[in-house]
Amino acid sequence: MATYDFIFDGLGLRQWCGEDTKTTMSMSDLLAQRKGAAEPSIWELPFPSLDNLNDACPAIMQTRGLTSGLEDGFLGIRDSLRVVVDPITQPLSWFLNGALELFQTVPWFIMIPLMLAVVFVASKSWKLVALVGSFILFLAFIDHYDYSMQTLAIIFVCSVLCVLLGVPIGIAMSRSNALQRGIIPVLDMLQTLPPFVYLIPLIFLFSVTEPKLYGIAIILYAIVPVIRLTDLGIRLVDKDVIEAADAFGMTDRQKLYKVQIPLALPNIMAGVNQTIMMSLAMVVIASLVSAPGLGVLVLRGIRNLELGVGLVAGLGIVLLAIILDRVTKAALARVNTSQQQ
């Protein structure tokens, strides 16, 4: 007899509980049967959890029912969800495939100078160009050029999409307190959920071979800072300047484009920097679901216990991180100096 029988007997719910029709047996049931039914002491009183209550009253569902119910529910809506989500996210697959294709087909002797030119335009610093150049040449020299380009291609597409989606969301949030209250918990959740957790439903939704699977995972993970900092940046714009803009009769649109966004730009840029760094972090994890790039090598290092491969790939990721961080920070610093208060 189960521990909590007395509750259901006492409440007269025995009838409602019905007979024990359980056909499956859990491991603990089996163990209990083997031990024989010794009268349990008060010190061994089990917590009235679903499983323990189920022992006493079969009408109460087991915890196993909760997880399988979730799963069945998700599988139930999967097909209809797919009809909606699949076409919407299809462009993401195209972008990722296109970018991967582009970054790898452009020969290295064009790609590297091109990247250095971008670095110079963004930072106006020859020192940084030299640093980035030496890092890329080193990566190419140890035959990690293709992997690095794959990683960069994915980061490029995902970061651009994060900014395109995140900045408008941030602006909308800064304008409505209600929206801000609604979105902040979602952002908190995205930021704290272990990335593996939202890989799971994505795997069910899309086939593992599709690039958009990891694309979505990266964007969900990396979009948070750019939204947060856009919202913050626009809210922090000097109230006096906004008042002046009103006093001179600016329309809302003029205020947004001529005052708020330019003045929030340092914060938005800081958000973009964070977004890029987070997509780099995620692109490694995403190699679990077939994202190409340096992450694949790291994964190989773990799976096959190839210490050297894993460590060198890890170093490559660090170098890419330094490049991306320095270049975006240099761009940010240039924005900052041009508009000190």
Add this chain to the structure above:
Amino acid sequence: MSKQIKVSIQHLYKIFGDDPQTALEQVKGGMGKTELLDQTNHVLGLQDINVEMADGEITVIMGLSGSGKSTLIRHLNRLIEPTAGQIMVDGDDVMSFGPEALRKLRRERMSMVFQKFALLPHRTVLENAATPLLVRGFNRQEALEEGRKWLDRVGLQGNHNQHPHQLSGGMQQRVGIARALTSNSDIMLMDEAFSALDPLIRTDMQDLLLELQTELNKTIVFITHDLDEALKLADHLVILKDGYIVQQGEPQEILLNPNDPYIIDFISDINRARVLRVRSVMDRDTSDADACVAEVDADANLESLIALSNGDTNLSYRVVKDDQLLGVLHMQELVRALVPTGAAEDGVRGKQ
């Protein structure tokens, strides 16, 4: 000298809180500011304000911090919405304006200068000065040309391509004034425009404003907490306290006939000889004009007269303006006018 009324405010109330209309009834029923705050948790910002601002004059609204002066000036272009009352500009009821008309008013008929300058930090000085026209959608070249003109006029010839943060406070406020002038509006609202500047620069800016005013004849509404500044600039002085008008009128008039201990307190510190003008203390009876030793201008201050007379109180002067004899000034009258208004004993400060 009847001037046309440019801006008029009638029975203006502003109450901050969740339910201002109910609170308004209570205020109209005679409830005071402190009671209102205690009983209903509403803040009485402005209470039955009636001011008329004449075309081409400088109206100075003076009061200590918290007296509601900044709130009041923001009602003129409706940066703050009143709880009740009427605001007329050129005979148009501003309260009836929709968003489009209101924007047009702010763009074309009123410009504003701010205490903290409120320039756009990411734009050059020239772009800042041209802002009002750029906002109105003028051709960029034209707007910059106009901005350039006004920057030169306020004495910033060499700074057009700098950013605001590279300028000193005084220069930044010159940009602020140039920006307001570029909009070519008749009305200029100046919210403690010179309060953030150090005293010498402040005097410079006051002189600049007066100089511009003689040339441009704008209708200026100027907010300040500084009595000296108020007396220097004002054609019409409005003194606010706790959201209501204590006294308003010609500054000389207020100085000679203060009607409230609060104002007596205010004016007890100032240098009367420098502020009072000959025309305010002269004798309009011109019969003994022949006995006078010299002519003085009606707008000269008493200090200059004391210097002129070398302290001799037996002299008299003919008071003229534009070659017209207005009256006679006896030095004895002058000395009498300099007697303090018995401030310290009656005033709030005297009791403490």
